[in-house]
Amino acid sequence: MQYLRLLLLPFSCLYGLIGIIRNFAYQNGVFASRRFDVPVISIGNLAIGGAGKSPMAEYIIRLLSKEYRVAVLSRGYGRTTKGYRLVSTDDSTLQAGDEPLQFKKKFPEITVAVCEKRVYGIEQLQDNHDVIILDDAFQHRAVVPGLSLLLFDYTSLDNPFIVLPAGDLREPFMGRERADILVITKSPLTISDEDRKRAIKRVKPFSHQQVFFSYLKYGDCLPLYQGNKMALASLDHSYTVYLLTGIANPKPLLDKLAIAGCEIRHYDYPDHHPFCRKNISKLAVDFSMDAGLRKIIITTEKDVQRLRSVSLHGILEELPVFYIPIQAEIHPFDNECFNSIISKYVKQHL
Template sequence: MQYLRLILLPFSWLYGLIIIFRNIAYDKGWFASRRFRIPVVSVGNLAVGGAGKSPLTEYIIRLLKDHVRVAVLSRGYGRSTKGFRYVSTQDTADLSGDEPLQFRRKFDQITVAVSEKRVTGIEHLQEDHDVVILDDAYQHRAVNPGLSLLLFDYTALSNFRLLLPAGNMREPFAGRKRADVLVVTKTPEILPQDERSRLISKLSPFPYQKVFFSYLDYGNLVPVYSGEEVALSEALKSQFMIFLLTGIANPRPLVHKLESGGGEIKHYDYPDHHPFSPKNISKLAQDFRQEKMAAKVIVTTEKDAQRLRSDSLAELLSGLPVYYLPVQARIHEPDKENFDHLIEKYVSEHLQHG
């Protein structure tokens, strides 16, 4: 891996120069960056995937949905469609992307849309909504959001900060200066003050930036196709065998959670947004049926479950106990109230009236 990084390093330097020039062009006004009158909250990160954007986006949805008309706008990564599109609960992941489909199926009182061009997307949404949440839009500088949240994965903060393709950084660490709020995600549930101080020192926030910390709270296992919920504590018993299917950028926190019960895990680990093929799922189903252990279950993530609902894959898994494990982001106390107030205050102060 180190040799591969060295080979790719010149390409990272070239990529870095392009990104730096692009950011300068936006900062200087040479490239247009549009600010909207409607409140726009951006959730993003500097690295490629895995920072916990979806759970934090859902946190903000829950915070606002009962008080204002919320729209979530995403690129819809991996979809086969183009242009602006409203996401329907009847969509497939191929039509709208897995994460937008997850948001739409989970929150029936909000609007979810996809568009490669976020300016176009906001133009479609602004008349009928009070706030637009941009999912994974930190590098989409054609929009100048009113409130920008930048996420950092706790489990990856010590990684090399190399740009693509040698590393996984979309832009230099200095790009954090555009954010209003920095959030360290996926921390342990108990986070001592000295560890918070260490993390803040590592992030080197600017004076105008606020720093918060969040952790993941896992729920019970929910059936993908049919059946009843299963308490996570039951699946974590030592006599259980878990067939874990993931297509996410960083499955380590999930694996760590499932390993905490002492049971055996067989992990089918695919790249982020991987379009599961019949061959992938046939292999999983065959291995599951051949396993002699009586107490066994197939577990996936909520995002991956959106791709498993296609008719062809559902047929291959027919009759098998397939569950997804929902997860929510929680803001560490005593800062939760401050975080909530910051979001709510920004939205309320920028609502369009009349």
């Protein structure tokens, strides 16, 4: 499939040229970009989805929220509402989007807002907050963040850095120069110096950029409706896992379950997929027809926000559906320096 996509290279050249012109226009004042006095931290990536932006946003929330009034501002992809909206724990994904709702449910004490126009959103938040985190905003050039984090997925570093549609980049690779910090996400828990050097060489940091490595920490399996918390380590070859995902890159989770030796039956949908009764009914029927004694349905923390829909409750409430929360963690050799940069930036700009 990757080789077939290369046939689309002429269109990628056109797409890339448009991106270069757009960035040039913002860089030279043709299009307006606005800076704010309140500290603004942008988290984004070059590729479409799957780099771990939400776990990284949550990492920074955990780092800052005990000391500062934190707000997270997102576009709210997949919502049917328009304009600026404060997210409530009682919202649905159609009202708020799956990722903003996840932030609010995990950190109810912070402010989470959605708005297509980030400038307007920041205007609404700046007077009552000490720091604003912009989720998935690297290409949103109307705002000039005070600190910009650009994420690269370790598991995808070998993919060619080609823009859409032949590749996966939203803009040309040279756009990484705007970032202050590069974070290579989803790296192995233990990584050799050789592999670190290879990864750093691949992302080609500029002289003003520091590179950090993060990994994913998986929590225990939590029930959606029924059952008790289940240790992820308790899954083994005796289990059949019906894995339901609607995320950009389910490979790290697949690899994690494969290590446990589970038999995996993957129901794979596109990122932010709005699960409907037909999708879930098929899963429920397949699950009920399985004669195995040790079987379980597993999904992601992001997907479970959409599975809580009222229309799906009747299908799922009697099934053993579990989700696995994840956390981004900065590697020990990077942790202190990374935390210091984030905290120092906020402190110095208040």
